[in-house]
Amino acid sequence: MSALAAHGGTVAALSNYVFPNDWHVHWSLMIVLYPYITGIVAGAFIVSSLYHVFGIKQLEPISRYSLIFALAFLACATWPLLLHLGHPERSYSMLITPNPTSAMAGFGFIYSAYFILLVHEILFIYRPTMVTLWKQSTGFKRWLYGFLAFNNDNLSPEAIRLDHRIISFLAGIGIPMACILHGYVGFIFGGIKANPLWATPLMPLIFLLSACVSGIAGIIFSYILIKKFTGQEIDVDCVRTSIKFLWGFFILDFVFEMLEVFTHFYMNTHHWHVLENLLWGPLYNTYWLYQVKIFSVIPFIVLGVLSLFKFKDRVILFFAPIVSFMILIQVLLMRWNVVVGGQLMSHSTRGQVTFVPEWLGREGILVAIFIMIAPVVILFILSKIFPLWVNKEAANEQPIT
Amino acid sequence: MIDIKKEIQQDRRAFIKKVLGGTIAGSLLLVIPATAQEVAEEIPGMRAEDSVFTKKKFVFIVDITACIGCGSCCVADKAEYNVPDHNYRTWVERYIIDDHDGVYVDSPNGGLDGYTKPREGLPYPTRDTFFVPKLCNMCEDPSCVQVCPVGATYKTNDGFVLVDKTRCVGCSYCIQACPYSVRFINPVTRTAEKCTWCYHRVRKGLLPACVSVCPVHARKFGDLSDKTSEVWKILHEPHVISVLKPDMGNKPALHYLGLRREVV
Numbered sequence: 001m002s003a004l005a006a007h008g009g010t011v012a013a014l015s016n017y018v019f020p021n022d023w024h025v026h027w028s029l030m031i032v033l034y035p036y037i038t039g040i041v042a043g044a045f046i047v048s049s050l051y052h053v054f055g056i057k058q059l060e061p062i063s064r065y066s067l068i069f070a071l072a073f074l075a076c077a078t079w080p081l082l083l084h085l086g087h088p089e090r091s092y093s094m095l096i097t098p099n100p101t102s103a104m105a106g107f108g109f110i111y112s113a114y115f116i117l118l119v120h121e122i123l124f125i126y127r128p129t130m131v132t133l134w135k136q137s138t139g140f141k142r143w144l145y146g147f148l149a150f151n152n153d154n155l156s157p158e159a160i161r162l163d164h165r166i167i168s169f170l171a172g173i174g175i176p177m178a179c180i181l182h183g184y185v186g187f188i189f190g191g192i193k194a195n196p197l198w199a200t201p202l203m204p205l206i207f208l209l210s211a212c213v214s215g216i217a218g219i220i221f222s223y224i225l226i227k228k229f230t231g232q233e234i235d236v237d238c239v240r241t242s243i244k245f246l247w248g249f250f251i252l253d254f255v256f257e258m259l260e261v262f263t264h265f266y267m268n269t270h271h272w273h274v275l276e277n278l279l280w281g282p283l284y285n286t287y288w289l290y291q292v293k294i295f296s297v298i299p300f301i302v303l304g305v306l307s308l309f310k311f312k313d314r315v316i317l318f319f320a321p322i323v324s325f326m327i328l329i330q331v332l333l334m335r336w337n338v339v340v341g342g343q344l345m346s347h348s349t350r351g352q353v354t355f356v357p358e359w360l361g362r363e364g365i366l367v368a369i370f371i372m373i374a375p376v377v378i379l380f381i382l383s384k385i386f387p388l389w390v391n392k393e394a395a396n397e398q399p400i401t
Numbered sequence: 402m403i404d405i406k407k408e409i410q411q412d413r414r415a416f417i418k419k420v421l422g423g424t425i426a427g428s429l430l431l432v433i434p435a436t437a438q439e440v441a442e443e444i445p446g447m448r449a450e451d452s453v454f455t456k457k458k459f460v461f462i463v464d465i466t467a468c469i470g471c472g473s474c475c476v477a478d479k480a481e482y483n484v485p486d487h488n489y490r491t492w493v494e495r496y497i498i499d500d501h502d503g504v505y506v507d508s509p510n511g512g513l514d515g516y517t518k519p520r521e522g523l524p525y526p527t528r529d530t531f532f533v534p535k536l537c538n539m540c541e542d543p544s545c546v547q548v549c550p551v552g553a554t555y556k557t558n559d560g561f562v563l564v565d566k567t568r569c570v571g572c573s574y575c576i577q578a579c580p581y582s583v584r585f586i587n588p589v590t591r592t593a594e595k596c597t598w599c600y601h602r603v604r605k606g607l608l609p610a611c612v613s614v615c616p617v618h619a620r621k622f623g624d625l626s627d628k629t630s631e632v633w634k635i636l637h638e639p640h641v642i643s644v645l646k647p648d649m650g651n652k653p654a655l656h657y658l659g660l661r662r663e664v665v
Contacts, residue, residue, distance in 0.1 A: 021576075
């Protein structure tokens with residue numbers, strides 16, 4: 001279950017001392033993916049809310065898609081956790097007999113509540129569409145659409161108004177819940193005082209901001225890709241607006257990530273000396289080189305230029321997927337550097353280990369790739385049931401402001 | 402012979418009485434099950450009828466000035482719990498301080514094999530060296546108990562932090578939370594495991610395995626509510642005593658006698 005960290009020659013120096021039990025990196029790829037996936041979910045929900053709650057009309061073309069996208073990823077969010085547990089068959093006890101003082105024990109409840117909310121929001125937003133499809137289809141599809149439309153084909157103005165009130169309510173509580181979902185994931189790490197890299201009150205905030213960033217980037221990247229592959233028209237105005245939001249959130253995210261490190265550097269406590277050895281030691285490449293220099297600074301500049309200057313459509317459509325993909329990698333690297341990085345320094349504060357994930361095995365790279373492909377497959381299946389794009393005849397919903 | 406006959410004749414009645422008494426007493430020992438303990442009590446007062454276990458306050462004291470790094474405690478521990486290789490319920494660290502104030506720590510195989518050879522390759526002559534045994538700190542405010550999502554790690558009324566391996570889900574959160582790195586995931590049971598201060602032995606009045614094998618009495622264990630105990634005396638005398646990482650706020654019940662500032 002835990003890969004034995006490579007040791008010996010890799011981390012040389014006579015003064016490197018690691019506590020004997022600290023050679024194991026217990027939280028590996030699966031726990032890297034867990035906050036990554038929940039972050040994408042929370043971020044995608046924020047995109048939808050920008051239209052449904054805050055009335056950003058340019059985002060209408062992706063407002064429905066982002067909810068289905070969120071659901072596809074949310075459906076897989078627990079997989080890495082179950083794969084990580086030594087005894088997944090006992091995981092239900094976190095729900096039945098949770099320990100109230102444990103930060104981890106809340107996840108099942110927060111996850112379930114969010115799942116229920118997201119499904120209901122989708123169903124109410126899609127109800128007019130479902131009713132139309134219900135009336136048009138036959139056999140199993142007819143039964144399915146009827147079920148998804150709550151078996152109610154009332155599309156009178158009063159019924160639609162009620163739907164909108166419900167959507168408004170769900171989207172309204174959905175925003176704080178999305179924030180809680182991911183801020184809470186940050187708290188799981190931020191509340192561990194024994195780990196100098198994790199123990200910062202900024203951790204939930206950084207996790208939340210990076211979640212928004214990864215969700216928006218995921219939506220832009222997949223939106224352009226799906227539209228290009230299916231030969232449909234891309235709403236460039238929508239992409240431009242999304243890019244601006246992506247930049248905005250990324251400014252906050254990146255600045256707070258850097259401020260966190262800088263504050264520790266400035267305070268220069270023992271805490272910093274431990275972190276310094278980590279960030280300039282085993283984490284140097286994945287943190288400074290990849291996360292900061294390549295996948296933060298470059299997208300930061302590209303996004304800024306794309307947002308501030310007027311470019312032709314094809315320039316936007318060329319750079320937007322590239323920069324979005326880079327942001328997705330940035331967030332994945334950030335998760336890696338926090339989750340794995342935090343475990344590369346021993347509690348002895350005198351030593352570090354290195355860690356290379358295994359390919360095979362329950363928490364290996366192959367399983368990680370499978371888990372990241374799974375939401376795409378689920379999204380494809382969901383797209384067969386829920387039309388991803390707002391059709392003119394079904395678009396009788398209005399942003400709720 | 403003549404002397405014995407004389408003796409018998411002198412007090413035949415008393416002789417018969419003694420023989421009879423001895424026979425009855427001997428027979429009774431065979432008939433009535435023995436109530437005597439097989440192993441003598443090691444923690445005074447533990448087996449007393451009025452002894453309330455939950456009223457006791459157990460502490461562990463490690464005397465750094467005494468430890469010789471023989472590794473007996475580690476061997477006893479591994480034997481007592483069948484600890485899997487490369488995982489450690491207890492271990493012994495070797496500290497070396499050179500004359501340039503450089504600090505070098507190592508603990509090959511957790512000190513299980515004892516420190517029989519000096520450390521090689523150090524750049525400067527050694528100024529000072531000492532051994533530091535490590536084990537569960539039995540915190541008053543244990544981080545592991547706080548974070549365990551299912552309550553598999555819990556604190557007993559008598560202050561022991563234990564793990565219920567039939568409830569543990571193996572999430573490793575407790576391992577991340579323990580500032581002292583005393584926990585590990587047992588690769589066989591796939592559950593969290595750690596030193597228990599030999600709870601099963603202590604409840605029967607026996608000392609923890611590592612304490613009873615220590616040849617130099619560097620590991621001490623006892624009840625702080627017993628003012629005649631050695632641990633009470635040590636903690637109430639003007640010794641150099643501290644706990645590990647006090648700023649973590651976990652309030653360990655594991656104390657170190659002669660703790661050096663280099664020790665983490």
